[in-house]
Amino acid sequence: MKQRGAIGWLKHDVTHRGVTAWALALAIFAFYVVLYWGDDARGVNPFDRLAWLLHLGTRGQAGAKWTFYGALYTLAVTLGGVAFLRKYGHNRYQVIRTIVVIVVQATLAFSVPLIMKMAGHPEHYFSYLWPLKMYYFEPGFIRHNPAPLVLWSFIGSLVLAPLLALRYGKRWYCSWVCGCGGLANTAGDSFRHLSDKSEKAWRFEKVAIYSTLVICVVTTSVVLASAFVQGSHPQLDLWSEKLRTNYGLIVSSLLSGIIGVAAYPIGGTRVWCRYFCPMAAVLGIFQRAGRFRIRVKEDQCISCGMCSEHCEMGIDVRAYAQANESFTRASCVGCGMCAEVCPRGVLKLENTHTKDPQEKLVQLRLRK
Amino acid sequence: MAARRVVIIGNGVAGITAALDIRARDDRAEITVVSDESDYFIARTALMYALMDKLPRKGLEPYERHVYDRQRITRVRGRCVDLSAKSRTVTLADGAKLPWDALVIATGARARALDVPGISEVKSGVVNFVSLSDLDACEALIPSTRRAVVVGGGLIGVELVESLVHHRLPTTFVAREKWYWPAGLCREEGELVAAHIRKRGADLRIEETISSVSVDGSGRVSGVTLGSGDSVPCELFGVAIGVEPDVEWLARCESAPVIDRGVVVDEHLRTSVDGVWAIGDCAVVRSANRSVYEPIWYTAKRHGAFVARQLTGSKERYVPPVFVNSAKFFELEYTTVGDAGELGARSLYLSLPNKEVTVRLIERDGALSAFNAIGSRWDTTVIARWIDEQRSIDWVRSHLREAQFDVEFGRARIERMVERELEVRQ
Structure with missing residues (x-):
């Protein structure tokens, strides 16, 4: 039941798909449309002008809108993070995680690339890896960047990310480092409960996210192949260019930016992360094979459903908890909120899971 | 042989656990659950969260609605008014009669009324x-x-x-x-x-x-x-x-089981009427030396699972494990394991200075008899095992860390706790 008064109404309405929620979603959608496609005939965006006004770029400098966007995003993560810390300050996992997310956003995802750009280098986002950044394996990128950056992209994407996911689960990235997760868990926190918990949504999730991953791998392969054969197959170059452009438009701009953020008040904070993000798909596969799990304390669940309600990935945590099943789901980003809101302290995130050989045997027998 | 007809009165955690567990063990049984309260099982433990807008009404339902159809559990909305052992039927308020081969009473408890002037x-x-x-x-x-x-x-x-x-x-x-x-x-x-x-x-x-x-x-x-x-x-x-068993209607029935506060059941959770079981908050479990009435969630769920095993061939006796319960007082989480009702017992009281974090270890006959904690999380399975193993409280004190269940980075600092030996006063 909502609280009384206008504030009570607004708090409920905006977080329960009311009129204000739809208005907010539309406003965010419009913001992104203007940001991406609102350049006038001279190639100047209204947000370029705003950026100049705010001294976020020299007057007349093209692309200043991205500096403005980065600053706005960082501000949202910081302010949302402070509000989140005030609410969950008693939980040290949440405190440390949130501080890390804010710091990563403010440095690796914002000020570091900005400083690089100001110093005349091409900007580089250390906190993003393949498959989120498609072009890290392309010869163009490799040729034009200093060796340490190239090395970081390769080692980070192919070695570090999978290893850390095996050891700690995908959370090390999805809810400690990534900017998408960062915004979701800070400014977006009051919308986390809107994720769809039904089995139907889970089935769609599996189809959608692995399809994006396949598309992502195909696009990367075609672009790489085209670069290696160096113009001897013009048809391949054409495909490569087409795939690259479409992937950029549909996956990077439309799904991760526009749909991802504008859907907060309607579908919850992790629409992009749950259904589409190829990085989450890769990390999820390693998570399933690794040591991370959510442990369920035996016979202590009271089925209240607070865990499921607060799961931004739409995992029906209660279904596992009331059945006394510790579990690892590929989609779990390890935000730790199920454990935080559980009124009986039944859930615990842990990295120590090793499959008991006995347990494996029993499973094998059951399968027969 | 025809499939066995099981009727369960009450769709609380005891009744629904029984229904689902019977289905898991008997594919053919015809299972009917009667409820006067709601169409679907709800977790009453979450009423407060619905009242505070932290859960929608549907969030109170622990299972998705299609589960009951998939598990072939027939839901009937209505209030039972009569029970006949002779014709093996229950009668609903609208006159409908449900035949049964096995009947499980899981009507739960209702709030006790306050009797004051006005x-x-x-x-x-x-x-x-x-x-x-x-x-x-x-x-x-x-x-x-x-x-x-x-x-x-x-x-x-x-x-x-x-x-x-x-x-x-x-x-x-x-x-x-x-x-x-x-x-x-x-x-x-x-x-x-x-x-x-x-x-x-x-x-x-x-x-x-x-x-x-x-x-x-x-x-x-x-x-x-x-x-x-x-x-x-x-x-x-x-x-x-407090609550009291919701069994008034049973006393007026054609075949009323023995009632003493709640429906009296034996160590197989059988009532005095043949073919009728009673579980959860409406049942009083009577064994040779004592009567136990435990109107809590965990017990009701355990009863439900137990009766499902009884109805599908098990002959085991109901032996309650070490008592465990938990609660939350605003932000303070509370865990208790064991039997703390001992006056004058020796206890070790640990508390973190300036924090609302305490642990109490209570001793009986040289061994840990009860564990109470506030403000931190504990693995109740481990502590229940220690009680079973009759560990001394000093041994438990030095092994406490093994039972901690706090969030990562948030472990309660037992090593900084101030320790006092106290008598349990009441």
Whole structure:
């Protein structure tokens, strides 16, 4: 039941798909449309002008809108993070995680690339890896960047990310480092409960996210192949260019930016992360094979459903908890909120899971 | 052979656990669940979260609705009014008769009524907090309420108080005991919890009672008078002084089972009527030396699973494991393991300075008999094992860390705890 008064109404309405929620979603959608496609005939965006006004770029400098966007995003993560810390300050996992997310956003995802750009280098986002950044394996990128950056992209994407996911689960990235997760868990926190918990949504999730991953791998392969054969197959170059452009438009701009953020008040904070993000798909596969799990304390669940309600990935945590099943789901980003809101302290995130050989045997027998 | 017809009266956690577990073990049984309260099983443990807008109504349902069809569990909405062992039927209020080969009574408990002068005049404004209709009543009354009073210093009372405080209602919380909830807390912990409840905005009155209730012209509650003589105006009066088995209807039945407070059952949870079992908050389990009535979630769920095994061939006896319960007082989580009801026992009381974190180890015959903790999380399975193994409290003290269940980075610092040896006072 909502609280009384206008504030009570607004708090409920905006977080329960009311009129204000739809208005907010539309406003965010419009913001992104203007940001991406609102350049006038001279190639100047209204947000370029705003950026100049705010001294976020020299007057007349093209692309200043991205500096403005980065600053706005960082501000949202910081302010949302402070509000989140005030609410969950008693939980040290949440405190440390949130501080890390804010710091990563403010440095690796914002000020570091900005400083690089100001110093005349091409900007580089250390906190993003393949498959989120498609072009890290392309010869163009490799040729034009200093060796340490190239090395970081390769080692980070192919070695570090999978290893850390095996050891700690995908959370090390999805809810400690990534900017998408960062915004979701800070400014977006009051919308986390809107994720769809039904089995139907889970089935769609599996189809959608692995399809994006396949598309992502195909696009990367075609672009790489085209670069290696160096113009001897013009048809391949054409495909490569087409795939690259479409992937950029549909996956990077439309799904991760526009749909991802504008859907907060309607579908919850992790629409992009749950259904589409190829990085989450890769990390999820390693998570399933690794040591991370959510442990369920035996016979202590009271089925209240607070865990499921607060799961931004739409995992029906209660279904596992009331059945006394510790579990690892590929989609779990390890935000730790199920454990935080559980009124009986039944859930615990842990990295120590090793499959008991006995347990494996029993499973094998059951399968027969 | 025809499939066995199992009728379960009550769709609470005991009844639904029984239904699902019977299905898991018997593919052919015809399972019918009768409920007067709701179409689908709801977790009454979450009523407070619905009242505070932290859960939608549908979020109260622990299973997706299609589960009942998939598991071929027939749901019937209605109230049972008669039970016949001769014809093996139950009769619903609308006259319909349900035949059974096995009958499970899982009607649960209802709120105990408060008997004070003036309460019979009340037409509206008095609420309990154990059923879906209580939630409806609270939601209907809160908008027209300026002040609230809740009586009953137990676990349901504090949930209702937290919900009312959430709705910014000045709330007086009346508990008659010497300190807050002596049924589960020793004095030191009781005082700590009381201070926490007050800090969170409720006006907690200890060693206080309700002496009368007054109503306005329309019959709505307008205030209460306390035992100390204070009168507190209020438009909502919550009564949470415990629950009692909901079995009145059974006594009037053609084949009434033996009732003593609740439906009396033996160590197989069988009632005195052949083919009829009783489980959960309506059942009193009687064994050779004692009678146990434990109206808590965990017990009801365990009964449900047990009766499912009984109905599908098991001959085991019901042996309750080490008692475990948990609760939350506003922000303070509480865990208890074992039997703490011992007066004058030696106990070790550990607390973190300036924090609302305590652990108490209670000893009986040189071994740990009970463990109570506030403000931190513990693996109850490990502690129950220690009690079973009769570990000494000094051994437990030095192994405490193995049972911690706090969030990562958030482990309660046992090594910084201040230790005192205390007698358990009551």
